[in-house]
Amino acid sequence: MKRIFTVFYRLKLTALLFSVLSILMLTSMEVNAQSKQISGKVVSAEDDLPLPGVNVRIKGTTQGTITNFEGEYSIIIETGETIEFSFIGMLPKEVKVATQSVINVSLQTDVQVLDEVVKIGYGEQKKKEVSGAVAHVTSDALEAYVSGDAAQALQGQVAGVNVTTSGSPGADAVIQIRGVSTVSDVAGATEPLYVVDGIPQNENPRLAPSEIETMDILKDLASCAIYGTRGANGVILITTKKGNSGKLNVSLDASYGVKNIITDIDLMNTPQQVYFDMIKERNRGSNDFDNSTNLPIPRNPTMFQNNTNLSDVVILDNQPTQNYNIGVNGGGKGITYNLTGGYYGDQGSLINSGFSRYNGRAGIRYKQGRWDINSSIAISSEKLARSSSNLLTQTIRYAPYKPVLDPNSDEAIIDEGNPTTTNNVLESMKMEDVTHRDRMQGNISATYEIVKGLKLTSNLGVSSINEFRYRFKPFIENYDEDGILQSDPAVSYIINESARRTNLSADARLSYTKQFGDHKISGILGTSIESHTRDSFTAQKNGIIDNSIRVLNGAVLAASATSGYNYVYNIIGTLGRITYDYKSKYILSVSGNYNGNSKFASDKKWKFFPSASAAWNVSEEGFWDGFRPVVNNFKVRGSHGQVGGQSFLPYTDKATIQNGMDYPFGSGGFPTLYYGAAQQSYANGEVQWETSIQNNIGIDLGLFDNRLILTSDIYHTQKSDMLFPVQLPPSAGVGTGGDSKLTMNLGNMVNSGFELSATVKGRKKEFNWSLTGTFTKNVNEITSLNTEDFIYTTDNGLISGAGPSSKVTVFSEGYEAGAFFLYKTDGVIQSEEQLRSYQKIKPDARMGDLIYQDTNGDGQITDEDRVYMGSGFSDWESGLIVNLSWKGFDFMMHWYAAVGHMVMNGSKAMAYSEGRHADQVGTWNRANPTSEIPAWRGTTKEHDNFRGYTDMWLEDGSFLRLKNVQLGYTIPQHAIQRLGISNCRIFVSAQNPLTFTKYTGYDPESAGNGVSSRGLDKGNYPIAALYLTGFKLNF
Template identity: 30%
Template sequence: MEKLYLKIKPGLIALLVMFVSFAQSQTIITGNVTSEDGGSALPGVSVLIKGTSVGTTTDVDGNYSLEAESAETLIFSFVGYVSEEIIVGSQSVINISLVPDITSLEEIVVVGYGTQKKSDITGSVASIPQERLQQVPNNNFAQAIQGAIPGISVVSNSAGAEGNDVSILIRGRNSMTASNSPLIVLDGMPYSGSISEINPTDIESIEVLKDASASAIYGSRGSNGVILITSKQGKQGKPMISYDGFYGIQKIASLPDLLSPAEFYEFKNTREPGSITNSEELLFQNGGGTDWLDLTTQNGYKQQHTLSVSGGAENIKYYISGSFLDVEGVAINDLFKRYSTRFNLEVNITKWLKAGTNTQLSLADRSGLASSWSGGSDGAFYMNPLTSSHDENGDLTIYPWPEEVFWGNPLAPTLADNEDKSYKIFSNNYLNIDFPFLPGLSYKLNTGVEYTHRDRGTYFGRNTKTGLETGGRADTRTSRATNLVVENILNYQREIGKHSIFITGLYSYQEDEFTEDRLESQGFPNDVLTWYQANVGNLVEPSYEFRNFTVLSSMIRVNYGYDNRYLLTFTGRRDGFSGFGANSKWGNFPSVALGWNIDQESFMPATGMLSTLKLRLSYGKNGNQAVSPYETLARLSERSYLNGSTTAPGYVPSQLGNPELGWESTGSFNLGIDYGFFEDRIQGSIDIYESNTDELLLEREISPVHGITEVTQNIGKTKNRGLEFTVSANVIKSGDFSWDVSGNFSYMKNEIVELYGDGQDDVLNNWFIGQPIRVNYAFEFDGVFQEGEDIENSPLPDARPGDAKIVDQNGDGMIDADNDRTIIGQRDPKFISGLNMNFRYKSFTLNIFSHSAHGMTRVNSLMRDDVWADVRRNTIRKNWWTPDNPTNEFWANGLDTNPRGVRIYENAGFWRLKDVTLSYDLPTAMLEKFGFDRFKLYFTGRNLLTITEFEGLDPELNSDREIPLQQEFIFGLNLGF
């Protein structure tokens, strides 16, 4: 018996080991996760087995379940709470309460070369509300910014499918001739491409650096403000698959009331009797004609689809997305497509070494030419309605007006072969080292490349006016743009007692290069090979363009705080730009800012109405890198000449060199207050600022003895002042209903302080000392001369009844350009505002967003009888003066009834109901049932209503004769699982 026992004992031991191992691998761990501060369940908590990607998340009641071995460790993590690690051991039920992380709960803001807690910021930094980024279907990020941040003016110059032609001004206009556009930084790297090539769905946050203290870290390029864009990153936890898509239709918001064929016939006969041509007469008698605006417009559409996957484990985080945007605008053949993919990855190689990439690949397809709108010889806004769009075969006419072959068909561009594709690589790659021997010290190597390759080819065949008259015309272009950045960033962060210090040092190199090959040719044997036969044209004109510049920069920023009450930020940056003169290549840009968190003082009550009170004060200086790379060099222009029967190269002086040419420099002062009431249910900020820009780049007249009449110099000064106010409030939060409101208001005033140092205005450029940079300077319309009026003793004694009056500004009894032209308002807004309201009831949300701009005046170019001799162009319907209609609204329909060319200026202020979005979020119980983490349906109406006194095409657009503004009606779906 003993021997038997000894024989089977090893076998039993082996079986027991196998059983224990099996049992151990099959242990199911369950539990519940709550918040320590209130004991409430925490849904969505990540529960991950340490060292693996295996894990789960808690359900709506905070419960979880997963399989784990006894030796393994579970990591519990949730945004805003301190992560916890627990060894499984023999436990099968693990309940845990997570402790709120006060530091992480506080808002973190990107400030350039790093992040800061909002309470530690001393400069003027504003963030885009998340609802403007996530709840509205935007083509580009500029649409999200418009009206959402005080002090930022976003103006849509045109309304095409791409929506890329926008002007962004931060705190008004500083420069007179150079760019006033802000610097855009995407994932830490300066971005120089088209804003339409960035997928808004990939954006996590947008911060705007407005004052000199905040933007001086970008030195020579920060005087117009900085827009910081951060793309989405992965988060630790299970993989999350998301779909964000929308489809919408576009309709024209408004069109001008142009004369119909019958009205045009009467108008032309009244103005110039006998000028009707045979073809016009024939069309009129047969009841024909063409509504060119109706023919060149349509209902457009747009759709976007983005699919992304994100997640991470203990040492890796990733975000991968693919997106497709397709827009067909309200103008015939106005098309834009964008294909993009993004790959963001961050890997903790060791505890002290981290590497990552933020890479975007995109293709922007702009192929296709839209119908012509304002072209001098074929614009739909100008086109005679008594002309024919199609011939008897149904083809587009080459000459719609047989007697006037100057005019082409506004639809002719749609017949052209056109290909326009832009390929972009934008890649930011970094390596971060946390030095283990000195806690708080880290080094980051930040590199990036932005490469754009654009191919364009256009061919006008003999079925168009251009192609017929030239025997076919081809235009091909290939351009390459490369932007390389290498940054060395050293950070040191330390807290000693009540003292905190954060030091950032930078040394960077940037090189920007652009090349373009262009070939224009015409006169081909046929149209078969389009632009591919460019080399056989009768006339071939090649050209080449090249630009290159480099920027070297060094910067130090010191953030000091004491007891979270007293804050100090000092920044010093030095930039060198290859494009400036030999004696002015380097510039220094310092700034200093102070902050005082008054609410942290002991004399403030611990509880009460006031919850946040912070005072900010800053002053700094930054620059505008505002000249092209070769502006400082003496240059020659080509002037070839005939030498016998051959062409010989010749050159003439075109520009004098200026080794002193340098930066435009802006010094800015900012005083701000951040406030909050009732535990920040009501919060906001107030800022006042003043900026002074000197060393402006202006063209000064010189003696023409050199063959050159102007030279660019650093002269002139401008001033910019303003007030900004923001407020947000949780107005109602009761049960299933809540109402949140946020609004902003800005006042901006700029003026020219000095021009050429002689105290004189520059009337030719409409620049006047003491006035805004962009003003209207013209004769002022004063109604219409009436019958019986004493015209002979008026300032225009040769006028007739029905002629336009002009205000005699100096009262000398005569009208002359030197003394009677006057400033008629400014062209940039004085006031801008935005208002956002969110109403939530259970699973439904209604978002209403509006914005406005006021204080600007624009010429209404539609209110001109600019119809040319013999009335060859159309115009809008007007209230013309006649003896039976003695109006003062508009002069008579006749030749020379407005001999001085007076124009009508109107108040261009407006209020616009920009977006109205109704959304439905699937309840939590339904999400669990169908396996979704997120399910949202929404409907958005855009540009639904505009209230304005301006009677042109639109108060915001640059031209009254371009593609009109469109209304959009969009259905969208957001999914996550």
């Protein structure tokens, strides 16, 4: 452990020295030049009207201004530098400054939107030449959001990309491209490959929005096939910000806001709870309350003094969120540099939760002659505090007539009601779970142009994540009314866990581009290698005697190494692509990757993954001239791609052994225990690659001089040999406690979908507007299983502790992966006739009980009666982004909708099970015999009326959410020029302030994000509304 942190400390010190040396070296290259003021006017070439709001920037810098209401501008610039003029819907223009003092510019309408450059695998292309399905997202779209993870901003912005977020501070955005790509339960199995500056990452790199220049999302498998096995779930190519030639430029942005959870569960108050407690005791068969001397009020005269709702204690209002970033860039002839740094802090809305991060990045580029060398290093230090996973559901259990619990107090609790419940609730409130995480990512790339058009490129990258997680469950002194200690110090504990993940990658490739008249040929050929190392160690001690001593030695019971692992796997690939382009009309591309992976057995390590795509720019044809005034761009695309998946842990082809097992030997009542070993799992050398084959057809349209841009795709993906850890029965003779699993190729699955994105923009004198909409529909179906027709997923069900039978998500032929299979109910027994009929199925049934449907008609209620009742995956999703600008003001609004998914409301289930939900005041009883709410006869574990596997908790999770609304104002340059500021924008915004839904739980969006847990709301951390103000300065 000491060695790990020593190495990382040296890496951070190296990064710091690198940054300082970069600044000293590069700023020394500044040259003196004469500054002067340039002024002028920008108009539209179409109607000669002035253009307000045009971005006027010194090329290669962040210094600039915008034109005023009359299209006029003024800027300080040095002779020899270049001014860039850019405006939405217009072609950009550059003018080099010589002796002029006035520069007037007219901008042409942009009819060449498809000429923008996008990143593809190991290269880049003009969008007009792209034959696959690629989406492009700029830094402006990302920086409009304040978040600890830039990927969260993609929600609703890119068709075909599903982003699931959580309100938990520091939680990763979970991204799925074109539906469920695998049913594997390995962490991150369904997420795309992230490639940062050409270096593959093994997980979400969690970059700050301020670090990113562009994101390019490769959606079709033909585009992803060049990455082989790593591209099975789609690819997100991230380009970070780079330096520019010219004088030193500095940017600074800051924001501060507060957040609030604006939803709640409707629980009983004290009078309602006292009334219900009497009713539920009668429903359980007790006549104790028939005697007025036994009513709760005289037994506890102070009961009505309290009206406690613990959510008021554990849910904190107006919690701060803050974000600060600084950027410095510049350079001289042949060398440029870029430095960024930032801090992000999010104090969670639930007690004991929060996230903070310090991040820094330094990059340097040398481009001279035939050489182009890039190097960068990025570091971040994070602190993540998690609230107890069952905090919200535990607080539901606490009766309102009990006194308020103080999570900051160490005083002993005297409980006259249920000391065990109080103890569990207080433990959840006081538990600590803190992770310290340090990240480092470094890379260097070099390109040498051998001859014109032929280049050799080599990349070397390393990324490392070091974590230390600390979990502490305190000892709570809890006494009953007789002064007897009810809590056991042995259940208190401290756990320390250290983990390290290191990835090394290298690639080398030749690229060639040549134009032969109307023919253009380009291609790459290369090789890549990756090595991934994981290790972890966990130690635990129980028996906390002093809650202020929070180290392992502070616990008195024997320590145990509860877990530990170390594994390495390697991936090797030979990759290639060749593209033919005839007059920008016809494009054909063929690519592939021959991959080897050490996870597989020796005879199954290697596989080839090919792809092909083609595009036809119809609008380049001569016969299109008559349509061009309306449809100026029209491209048809088609692709076929194949990729492989390897979402399982290494060493599956080998049997595993667990040491430290106790074996009793000897006869009589006191056998001797001997330490030994037991086989933990079987080897399965027959595991082979998951394979995905996808066909894609798409069109790109530009209408009315690209004022309206449409992109649409239809795809069909066939997934075969899905990898999944199948639970083995105890009779298999391996594992402990029935936890043994065997990874195997489970079956086949299909995803079919439709995507549409549209952008329309316009201008009326000083008013500019644009609308961008996206629509995504994906249909998922498991077509075959190699085992039984019905397999429970790895999720433990809706209500914790209810046993394996409480699982509700399954894999079944003909249904979505992770579909809900539930017991269907048919109301409450309200008549003697209903009772007699139902007692034939459940002989112990009583009036007021919940009726379970015997769907298979076998005269009993078993798992065979479960039926399909939807899933947690939406039927369709849509996003709408509105951008408006007038004079110096700008306005942005982003809506997102997800429709057709179902959610299992675990908070409601817990409230009903514990007899705490406000609706239960109207529960069935002798005085209310027509109630549709079942009688309370015990908790979930005691009676069938409120089991976690019924349709009682199933709700429509559809929602429409205002993700972001922002109003900004850019101060005119003449008002700030004397301060040395070239640009200043101030803004106010609100994130997630409005949600429209029928769902009655905390949040329909944060209800699980894995294949097994999608749509399961077990009291998950809800998304809060965030209200912010901030500014951005350029110097």
